[in-house]
Amino acid sequence: MTMLSSTRALVALVATTVAALTWCGCGDRVPDAPPNLVIILVDTLRADHLHYHGHHRETSPRIDDLAARSAAFMRHHSTSSRTGPSTASIFTGLFPRSHGVLNPLTEFDAKGVLAEDRTTLAEILTAGGYECFGYTANINASDRFGFGQGFVDYQYIESSKAVEVRRHALKVLAEPRENPFFLYLHYMEPHSSYSAPQEYRSLYVDPRYDGRIDGRHLQLNQIVEGTLALSEAGAEHLRGLYDQEIRYTDDEIGLILDALAEHDLAENTVVVFVADHGEEFLDHGSVLHGYTLYQEQLHVPLFVHDPRRSDARRIEAITRHVDVLPTLLELLGMDGGDEIQGESLVPLMDGRQDQRGEVPVLAEASLMAVKTVRQRSLALGDWKLIEHLIPEAPPELYDLRRDPGEQHDLMAVEPHEAQRLRVRLADLLESLPEAEGAVTTLSEEEIRKLRSLGYVK
Numbered sequence: 164m165t166m167l168s169s170t171r172a173l174v175a176l177v178a179t180t181v182a183a184l185t186w187c188g189c190g191d192r193v194p195d196a197p198p199n200l201v202i203i204l205v206d207t208l209r210a211d212h213l214h215y216h217g218h219h220r221e222t223s224p225r226i227d228d229l230a231a232r233s234a235a236f237m238r239h240h241s242t243s244s245r246t247g248p249s250t251a252s253i254f255t256g257l258f259p260r261s262h263g264v265l266n267p268l269t270e271f272d273a274k275g276v277l278a279e280d281r282t283t284l285a286e287i288l289t290a291g292g293y294e295c296f297g298y299t300a301n302i303n304a305s306d307r308f309g310f311g312q313g314f315v316d317y318q319y320i321e322s323s324k325a326v327e328v329r330r331h332a333l334k335v336l337a338e339p340r341e342n343p344f345f346l347y348l349h350y351m352e353p354h355s356s357y358s359a360p361q362e363y364r365s366l367y368v369d370p371r372y373d374g375r376i377d378g379r380h381l382q383l384n385q386i387v388e389g390t391l392a393l394s395e396a397g398a399e400h401l402r403g404l405y406d407q408e409i410r411y412t413d414d415e416i417g418l419i420l421d422a423l424a425e426h427d428l429a430e431n432t433v434v435v436f437v438a439d440h441g442e443e444f445l446d447h448g449s450v451l452h453g454y455t456l457y458q459e460q461l462h463v464p465l466f467v468h469d470p471r472r473s474d475a476r477r478i479e480a481i482t483r484h485v486d487v488l489p490t491l492l493e494l495l496g497m498d499g500g501d502e503i504q505g506e507s508l509v510p511l512m513d514g515r516q517d518q519r520g521e522v523p524v525l526a527e528a529s530l531m532a533v534k535t536v537r538q539r540s541l542a543l544g545d546w547k548l549i550e551h552l553i554p555e556a557p558p559e560l561y562d563l564r565r566d567p568g569e570q571h572d573l574m575a576v577e578p579h580e581a582q583r584l585r586v587r588l589a590d591l592l593e594s595l596p597e598a599e600g601a602v603t604t605l606s607e608e609e610i611r612k613l614r615s616l617g618y619v620k
């Protein structure tokens with residue numbers, strides 16, 4: 164079955180499912196109307212910089228409060244260290260090689276556009292009677308790259324500012340409507356450059372710091388290139404600047420949650436908080452994201468708050484971006500068809516399941532900007548393998564339980580584990596259908612924007 168014909172079959176399937184809405188048999192309150200859905204995606208937010216995840220600074224009071232009322236997935240993983248591939252996995256429930264948004268950007272065209280024949284969450288929800296709205300402050304997740312499929316209104320916020328995302332969101336939330344809605348909000352803070360508004364600028368940085376590191380993207384690119392040295396003091400300054408942006412974003416998200424309550428929507432709206440990928444601060448000798456697949460890039464927050472359920476809990480099982488879509492469809496009482504590669508996390512939310520065994524955590528990186536890289540990684544339980552395709556380099560193996568910071572490569576001393584993971588990775592790759600991303604030609608302005616973010620040379 165081709166993707167396109169399966170999309171049609173899917174629409175029919177969803178329509179049938181919605182006509183006979185069945186709700187979870189977990190004993191929680193059965194609502195009168197299908198719930199609304201709000202997904203808040205914060206770009207470039209590594210999990211361990213949230214206070215809820217143990218960060219020493221109180222970067223996230225409102226997010227922490229939401230987490231405490233949610234199924235908090237404490238070991239959630241991205242499928243990539245870049246916006247396009249990781250966000251596309253959330254939108255489709257597919258790994259990068261199957262949704263096709265993976266190819267490196269070149270200066271003159273953008274391969275890796277999410278193709279029309281991929282089925283997205285918004286398309287499934289629209290077929291199920293939802294009105295879908297999306298506002299993205301990151302051009303990589305804009306309609307230009309295929310992410311607007313299924314939305315009645317999907318806009319790229321050119322200023323990239325949270326206040327503009329908020330302005331659109333509050334308009335959607337204030338409008339009375341008969342149908343349930345899906346609202347997707349993609350915040351660009353704390354993506355570099357790290358520059359929070361004035362009132363946040365002295366929260367977490369040491370006023371005695373007198374080095375030249377200032378958090379501008381241009382400078383960070385120079386550090387990646389190796390033309391600018393970064394000391395530990397400079398890296399600590401960057402962490403402070405980054406945390407100030409997280410604190411600012413937390414306040415902005417608080418305003419969205421307040422608006423849900425003000426408009427009496429909180430009791431019937433599923434709220435999801437997630438990040439596309441993380442960020443590095445000298446964890447492995449460099450900064451930014453997209454160039455490696457270490458945990459600081461892949462370990463991101465996922466909190467799912469369903470007000471109809473009473474099962475807020477911290478969940479330690481390993482989860483992945485591809486699991487988000489099937490989870491949401493089960494919560495909303497819908498079926499997405501059998502091409503989805505992730506699995507619903509609702510059994511974990513219900514407490515019917517504690518662990519998931521060795522669920523394969525596959526990630527792929529492909530970037531041609533300051534440096535050109537192509538890598539893939541597979542984690543199974545505590546073990547993680549990283550393979551380097553471009554530039555070619557020896558694979559790496561880590562024991563995440565003993566060495567969560569991935570500092571000690573065990574490839575030479577654990578040949579049996581290495582071989583087991585290499586076989587599993589090869590089998591997994593062979594089992595996943597490979598898709599090409601669509602190609603588009605970018606305007607000068609779009610190339611300028613991507614270059615300013617470090618996504619093209």
Ligand SMILES: [Zn+2]
Pocket residue numbers: 206207245246247301439440
């Ligand atoms: Zn991103």
